[in-house]
Amino acid sequence: MIVIAVAGAGGRMGRMLVSGIAGADDLTLGAAFEGPDSEYLGADAGALAGIGATGVSVNAKPEACTEDFDVLVDFSVATATLEKLVVCRDNGKAMVIGTTGFEPAGLAAIAGAAEAVPIVMAPNMSVGVNVTFKLIESAARALGDEVDVEVFEAHHRHKIDAPSGTAVRMGEILADTLGRDLSTDAVYGREGITGARDGRTIGFHSLRGGDIVGEHTVTFAGTGERIEITHRAGSRENFAAGALRAVRFVVGREPGLYGMDDVLGL
Secondary structure, three states: OEEEEEEOOOOHHHHHHHHHHHOOOOEEEEEEEOOOOOOOOOOEHHHHHOOOOOOOEEEOOHHHOHHHOOEEEEOOOHHHHHHHHHHHHHHOOEEEEOOOOOOHHHHHHHHHHOOOOEEEEOOOOOHHHHHHHHHHHHHHHHHHHHOEEEEEEEEOOOOOOOOOHHHHHHHHHHHHHHOOOHHHHEEEOOOOOOOOOOOOOEEEEEEEOOOOOEEEEEEEEOOOOEEEEEEEEOOOHHHHHHHHHHHHHHOOOOOEEEOHHHHHOO
């Protein structure tokens, strides 16, 4: 039995994870965390998720609960994830990180912690999204510089970062495959007299509104034809299911920084 801690247990993804854990025969919930100012502190994590009491209360101190879990799953915010990273690193606990919006120093800290403990990190845990990543790579390799590439993404009004981590990953795949550099070739939206499009550009466009779970499209626009590769998420269940696959993969692994391509054998 794998014992899991869920960070951000009161949030949308946290509740979905708690529910998914409860429905699995090989997983159990051992701890649940929220920030020190959260209204959910002291609440039963299962009750928050709508599945009934689990006996696991939400608290703000993972350092006091390190005997209560094997792996921590975190879909919260970058600052909170990095705080929990230290606890997991120092106590030999595996992590599954779905948080996005890290600065370079945060990414370096995660890579450093992965020298001590196994970590699966991905901007999107959905199985379908990770298959989409491979389709994008194949299309970019085949089409090359004959087409212009643009990344479009849409999310709910509450999302705090833009472009989404998934969109950025799509841009990274395009840049790596096409021999470009996002630091110089990325364009984030357009306004005014922009002039003709530079062929090396990788464009990003973000929509925020309503309750959109997540939509991503990469457009390969050529002369006389256009290819669009799209993934649309209708619920967060697919993200939770992918995260729990990552949990099963990471527990007992050697230290290292793994991705969903490793989890899925892609």
